[in-house]
Each structure stands twice: as C-alpha cells, then as structure tokens.
Amino acid sequence: MSMFRLRAVTGSRYLRRFLHGGAANRDHVLEQLGICSGEDQVLEVVGKNKAKLTVNHVGCAIGMLWHFQKEKPQMLRTVEFIKSHPEFLTLRVLAENKIELMDDVMLVDMLYNVLRLNVEPSDSLAQQLVSEAWLRLYRFPMASLSKFAVCLSDQHLQHSPPMGQITDILNQKLSSIDDARILTTLMVSVSSLVSPHLRDKLINKADHLLDTMDPSHYNNPRRMVQFLRNIKYSYRPLLEKCNHILLRNVPHLNAENISIIMGLYQSIQFNNCDFCLAAKQRLMELVDSSADPFSFTKLFVALGPMAGEDTKERLESTALLLAEDFNAHQALAVAETLEEIQCRNLNLIQKIASVVHKNLHVYKPMEIARITQALILLHYQSPELFTKLRNILVQFLLNSVYPYEVTMLTRVLSMLPSPRLDEGVVSRVEAVLPQCNLNDLNTFAMAVAKWVRNDPSYRHSTPSKYVRLLQTLNRCGHERLRKADRLDLMLEELKYMSGEWFEEMLLEETMVTLQRLEDQISWTNVPEMALFLTRTNHLCTPLMDRIASVAMENINKIHYSATYATLLPFAVLNYDPPGVDELFDICIQRVIPHISSFDPHLLVLLAYALAVADCFPEDLVREIFNVNFLAKLDSQLETLPDALNKRIRLRLMELNRAVCLECPESQVPWFHERYCLQLQKKRNGSISPVQQQIHKMLGEVLGGINCARVALLTTYFYTVDFECVLDRHHQAVAYSEQSQLQISEDGKVRWGSDSVGKDRSEVPPGAQR
Numbered sequence: 001m002s003m004f005r006l007r008a009v010t011g012s013r014y015l016r017r018f019l020h021g022g023a024a025n026r027d028h029v030l031e032q033l034g035i036c037s038g039e040d041q042v043l044e045v046v047g048k049n050k051a052k053l054t055v056n057h058v059g060c061a062i063g064m065l066w067h068f069q070k071e072k073p074q075m076l077r078t079v080e081f082i083k084s085h086p087e088f089l090t091l092r093v094l095a096e097n098k099i100e101l102m103d104d105v106m107l108v109d110m111l112y113n114v115l116r117l118n119v120e121p122s123d124s125l126a127q128q129l130v131s132e133a134w135l136r137l138y139r140f141p142m143a144s145l146s147k148f149a150v151c152l153s154d155q156h157l158q159h160s161p162p163m164g165q166i167t168d169i170l171n172q173k174l175s176s177i178d179d180a181r182i183l184t185t186l187m188v189s190v191s192s193l194v195s196p197h198l199r200d201k202l203i204n205k206a207d208h209l210l211d212t213m214d215p216s217h218y219n220n221p222r223r224m225v226q227f228l229r230n231i232k233y234s235y236r237p238l239l240e241k242c243n244h245i246l247l248r249n250v251p252h253l254n255a256e257n258i259s260i261i262m263g264l265y266q267s268i269q270f271n272n273c274d275f276c277l278a279a280k281q282r283l284m285e286l287v288d289s290s291a292d293p294f295s296f297t298k299l300f301v302a303l304g305p306m307a308g309e310d311t312k313e314r315l316e317s318t319a320l321l322l323a324e325d326f327n328a329h330q331a332l333a334v335a336e337t338l339e340e341i342q343c344r345n346l347n348l349i350q351k352i353a354s355v356v357h358k359n360l361h362v363y364k365p366m367e368i369a370r371i372t373q374a375l376i377l378l379h380y381q382s383p384e385l386f387t388k389l390r391n392i393l394v395q396f397l398l399n400s401v402y403p404y405e406v407t408m409l410t411r412v413l414s415m416l417p418s419p420r421l422d423e424g425v426v427s428r429v430e431a432v433l434p435q436c437n438l439n440d441l442n443t444f445a446m447a448v449a450k451w452v453r454n455d456p457s458y459r460h461s462t463p464s465k466y467v468r469l470l471q472t473l474n475r476c477g478h479e480r481l482r483k484a485d486r487l488d489l490m491l492e493e494l495k496y497m498s499g500e501w502f503e504e505m506l507l508e509e510t511m512v513t514l515q516r517l518e519d520q521i522s523w524t525n526v527p528e529m530a531l532f533l534t535r536t537n538h539l540c541t542p543l544m545d546r547i548a549s550v551a552m553e554n555i556n557k558i559h560y561s562a563t564y565a566t567l568l569p570f571a572v573l574n575y576d577p578p579g580v581d582e583l584f585d586i587c588i589q590r591v592i593p594h595i596s597s598f599d600p601h602l603l604v605l606l607a608y609a610l611a612v613a614d615c616f617p618e619d620l621v622r623e624i625f626n627v628n629f630l631a632k633l634d635s636q637l638e639t640l641p642d643a644l645n646k647r648i649r650l651r652l653m654e655l656n657r658a659v660c661l662e663c664p665e666s667q668v669p670w671f672h673e674r675y676c677l678q679l680q681k682k683r684n685g686s687i688s689p690v691q692q693q694i695h696k697m698l699g700e701v702l703g704g705i706n707c708a709r710v711a712l713l714t715t716y717f718y719t720v721d722f723e724c725v726l727d728r729h730h731q732a733v734a735y736s737e738q739s740q741l742q743i744s745e746d747g748k749v750r751w752g753s754d755s756v757g758k759d760r761s762e763v764p765p766g767a768q769r
Helices: 004-010 028-034 040-046 055-072 079-083 086-097 106-114 124-135 140-155 162-175 181-190 196-212 220-228 236-252 256-268 273-286 293-306 311-323 327-341 346-358 365-377 383-399 402-411 423-435 438-456 464-483 489-495 500-516 526-536 541-551 558-572 580-597 600-612 618-624 627-637 644-664 671-684 687-700
Strands: 711-714 718-722
Touching: 004 124, 004 162, 004 220, 028 040, 040 055, 040 079, 040 086, 055 079, 055 086, 055 106, 055 124, 079 273, 086 106, 086 124, 106 124, 106 140, 124 140, 124 162, 140 162, 140 181, 162 181, 162 196, 181 196, 181 220, 196 220, 196 236, 220 236, 220 256, 220 346, 236 273, 256 273, 256 293, 273 293, 273 627, 293 311, 293 327, 311 327, 327 346, 327 365, 327 402, 346 365, 346 383, 365 383, 365 402, 383 402, 383 580, 402 423, 402 438, 423 438, 423 464, 438 464, 438 489, 438 500, 464 500, 489 526, 500 541, 526 558, 541 580, 558 580, 558 600, 580 600, 580 618, 600 618, 600 644, 618 627, 627 644, 644 671, 687 711, 687 718
Parallel strands: none
Antiparallel strands: 711 718
C-alpha cells in the first residue's frame, strides 16, 4: 500500500524533480514525503526531520502542501490550519535562510506556493523571495517568468519596476513563445503597462496560438478575454475566436467558470446569444448539485439574471435556506444579484442583510460601497444598519488616497439620507478632483447635486462648500478637456457621461476638443465616436462628416457588428449630408454576408435604425421576419436584463409596423396587435401636463375643449398627439362629450360611446380629420 501511494504521489512534479537518484543516493526524507496523502502527514515528516531538511526538502514540502490544497473544493481547504501550524513556521524560516541555494524554478515556485498558502506579502519571506527573483529576472525561463508575474499581480505590484522589466522581456521574446498558457498569463499580468504597439503584437500572437492549442484548455481563451477587458479594448475578431472555443467547452464548465466568463463578457460589453443560451442550459443542469454555500453562490450570480420566474423562485428559496451559512463575500455577491434581478423577497433580503451586518468589519472600502448600494436599491429598511454603513463609508473616504475609491465612496454616500455634508468629506473630495478623469468628475457633480437638493439650508442661502466644490469641478473639467491630446483616451472617459452638469458645463467644449482631435478618428474608434454623438443627441456636422469619410474608406476593416453604432447617429440625428446614401449602401453591403452571424437582438436594432432612415434591405427583412429567427430572438430575450428585453421588444414592434406600412410587397404580417394592446393598457392612456395645456389652448382656438382630442391611436398603434375634425366649411366639428379612446375586443380603435361599430378611420360625411 505504501509503495502504491508513493507511485501515485510522485506524479507531483515537486517529487519528480528530486526522486531521480539510484539506490545509493536514496533520500529517506523525500521518500517519507512521497508516501504522504495529506498536509498533516507532510507537516509530521517536517517535524521529525527538522535537522535534516535541505533546500530540496523545504521546496518539496511547501509545494506538496499547496498541491493537496488545490486538489480540494474551496469549502474543504484548510489553508488557515496550515498557516498557523508550528511546522509550517519552521518551513518558512528554513526557506528564508536557504533562498540563495534555490535554483530559479524553485525560487519562483516557492514564492507562488507561499502566497497561495496565505503568507502575507509583507512577510519577510515573501519580500526576500521577490527581491531575489528580481535580481535573476532576465535569466528566468518563460514559464517561471509568467508565474513570477502572477505573484507580483497577487501583491498588487502591477506597476512596479519588476513588472516593467517583465513587459520588456515579453516584448523582446514574444516570437519565441509557443505555449498559450505562458503567453496569456503574461498578457493578463502586464496588461496595465502595454503600449498600443505591444498590444497589437500580443493580440496577433494570441490569435495564432488559439489555432494551435488544445481547445479543451479553456482558461487560455478566458485569459485572452480578461486581457482585452483589462486594456478596455473590444477587439471583436479575437473575442469571437475565444468565444467559439469557450462555447465548445460549456458542457464541461462549472458555475464558477461560467460566472467568471460572463462577468468578463459583461464588462467588455460583448453579448453572444449562443454562449448565453448554452451557459443557461449548463447552469440549469447544475442547480441540483449546487447545494453548498460556495457552489450555490457562483450558480446564483450566473443564473439568477437569466432565469425565468419559476427558476428565480427556486433559487431564492435555496438562498433562504443557506443564508445563515454564507460568509461575508458570499452575502455580498448574493445581495448584488438580488438587486440585479429586482428581488422583492423581503425575508431573504432581511437574512442577507443580517449576514452583512455581522461582517461589516470584514469588508474593504469598495465592498462596503457595493453592499450599501445594493441594499439601498433593494429598498431595505434599517436605520441602524444604514447609519453604521454611512459612518464606515465616511471613515474609509477620509482615509483613502485613490481617486477611483473616493469617487465610488462619494457616489454611494450621496445615495444615503443625510441632514448635512461633513466638511471632512468636502475636503477629501476637493483634494482628489485634480487627479480625476471626466467620468469621475461627472460622478462627483451628480453627488453634489443630490446633496444640494437634500440640504435644507440650501433653500435659504448658497452654502459656500457647494459653490466651492462646483467651481473646482468646472475648472478641473475644462482643464482636462483643454489638455486632452489622445482621442481614444478621451472617448474612454466620455463613454458613460450624462446628466445636467455635463450637458450644461462641458458638452460644448467637449465638442470643440473632439473636433481638435478629429485627425485621430480612425476605423478603430469610429463606432465609439458615433455612439457618443448618438448618446448626447448632439449634432456636430464636422465630426459626422469625418465619421462618414473614415467609415467609407475603411468599411472592410470595421467589424460588421459595428455598423449599427456607426450608422446610428445618421439615422436619429436628422443629418443628411450629400454622401449619406453611399454610407448606408456600403454599410449594408458589409452586413449582408454576415447576417446569420449577428446576435438576434443586435440585428433587430440595426434593422430598426435603418428603418428610421427609410432603408429596408430585402435580405435583412427576410432574415428577421421568419419563424426560426424570431424563436431564437425569444430565447435570447429571456437571458437579457429586463430593461434591454423591453427595449428590443418595442423596437421589433416598431420595425414590424414600419415594414407593413412601407414595404407591403414583402408580405410581412402584422403580429403585434396583442402586444400593443397590452402596452396601451399599461400606459393607461396617460396624458402629460404639457399635452393637457396644449389641449386646452386648442379648445380655445377651435371653439370648445370637445373640438379637439388628445393622444389618439391609429391603425398599427401610432399615437397622434392631437386631432380635430373639420367640416366642408373648415369649421371644427365637436366630438361627443363622452367620446373617449376605446379599444374593442377585436383590437379596433373606436371613436367613442356614440360611435360603436365605426372604425376610427371613418369621419362624418364631407368632413376631414
């Protein structure tokens, strides 16, 4: 039995490196380690042989300790037991004393393993290992270099001098790397330091290795997606190739892996219908086996937002049973998912909040901000908990020196009710404003606006602290725009900009800055520029002309899915330059060969944008209005967030209506009658105050309030803002006093109680509407 265990465990590379001698060179300590089946036995061997332990024994023992841990499920790991064991302390002391005797591979493995066993980066062993590794950096084999890069990232040293040197080595030796695991590990580690030139080289190399690697190694494409996320570069060809491999591996993925991949996709705004549907099916298969807090949390985070109502109720019931067993970070993940799915299970929310309350001391600043935001949006009521959260937020904010952290803490703090603003908070915010990007400045502006509205003293005077903050915000915003010299960075900062402060204070100068940088508009950033103009609803003809020119010259370089964003401002901003027809034609030609590769929801949005511009490509209409496509669209809509789901359904109805009216020859049926009736009932015929006022004025002009009607529906459910009927003498005809909008059982719109049986299209003889 002992010999069997020895042969089994020597499969570990930690023993293979040392058990290579003959009988004359037998190492009894290594043999004893070789028959160990658990960490307690390894530590026992260490305790019995303290005086005999060589550098090889120490390296082997620590390697085995981590090897046994990583083979276990997360919830069964005993890292804290090992870390506090006296024999592990012995190993740490011996390791520190023998660093100079370690070869390069052992040195990096030692650092990697002790960090995995939760030795603090500030511990003298970890620091000595990093220092020695730095000295040997340029002679490391690439496998050890990639592992050392991971160690530096684990210690938050992504911007350190050693990481800079690793980036340089990667740049020099890139052509010699043929292992996708080594390359992708390095890509993720150095992502914060890569130049655009190195970025492109890495992407090309990664693309090549994807074709030669074993497709079952799904972590390689997953790391490539992570790299693109880190550098905020949505390079579609590589994303799609990675997605193709990941999609093939979905049947073998667990909930944690699916959750990680979907989180990466979401953060890089990459939607893929096939992956979402496959992931949903796989997650549904895992529901019954995910009964412990760790695996259930991963499942809940991934499946919850995609699940139907029955599955959501089942997941919430399981969460309620497990709630008391969740740790602090599991409770945070569940709370955020509950907020995302708009949960109204008060008992579950209460239990999760209770776990959070017990663990407030565990959370870091950003985690406190996230949990506070989730509980606010869940409408959780607990003055005691929110008072504690506010105090913790303020304390973290006063001590923080990171602009992104101060921004997040301030934004969440402004969501909490507070009678007055702390002077310390104002001072901290003012101190970081000059370091903030435009998006952060916009966040602060929205926070100040909330404080102004909630401060009773503001009604009677203009407190200088708000004025001072707003003045600093304005100055910093204008300075950042004036100093901007890279368009891509500017577009990244502008991606989520919105609100009154931006529109009133910065929008005009932003347009001036973008025009100053318009020579940098290229095929890579045309879609982002077009989206910004659409989102701000701001017509800037020089920028639009430049977008059109670049798009037409480089249409084959622009990814076919980006044609939607490129065309959108020309469709919705009512700008019709001389070359716009050519732009639409070449974009349509770019799309048609790839029409079956589009995600269903994106194809609907593209077709709608084209319809707004009075373009109805026959191939596109035929693709969308067929049973197979609509069935796939329905399946995809079930996986999308509620707001996006509703938007796509509305756009499909509007597209269906436009095709029926503008292209009767296509013979597309009108199949949204019931949808429109339901939509009308939800809206409940509501009329805005402005409409009421205009209705009254029309009544005065036409001779009575009953001579005009407001918010009527036509066939195909267009809304007519106002209507009057004139007789043959052009005099207003009064409607019946009881005349109201009516929708009959068959869906037809009637004039009113005196016109039952008459279609709305009818008018009195000789009159016109």
